Amino acid sequence: MTMPLKVLILGHGEMGHAMEYLLQDHHQLDIWEKFPQSTYPHAVLEESVCRMQISYCSACQLIRIMKLSSKSHH
Numbered sequence: 001m002t003m004p005l006k007v008l009i010l011g012h013g014e015m016g017h018a019m020e021y022l023l024q025d026h027h028q029l030d031i032w033e034k035f036p037q038s039t040y041p042h043a044v045l046e047e048s049v050c051r052m053q054i055s056y057c058s059a060c061q062l063i064r065i066m067k068l069s070s071k072s073h074h
Contacts, residue, residue: 004028005065008043008052023065 004027009016012033023029030043030052054065 005054006030006052007054007065008032008048012040012042027065 006028007019007023007030009019009029009031012020012031016031016033020029020031030048031040032045032048033040033042036042
């Protein structure tokens with residue numbers, strides 16, 4: 001079984017929301033936003049970067065993480 005990863009998502013626009021939706025059930029997420037909304041908890045970049053295993057998640061990394069997640073549930 002694959003252990004959950006600690007992923008820092010940089011930005012909470014369309015891609016950030018998509019990454020959050022696809023990863024939230026299987027991994028620990030921190031989300032950093034340049035201009036955070038007070039209604040949503042966002043990570044402090046300087047604190048989160050040190051704790052994360054993946055601190056930037058591109059579309060290719062997202063696909064790889066999802067494949068690892070699906071293998072752990074078979």
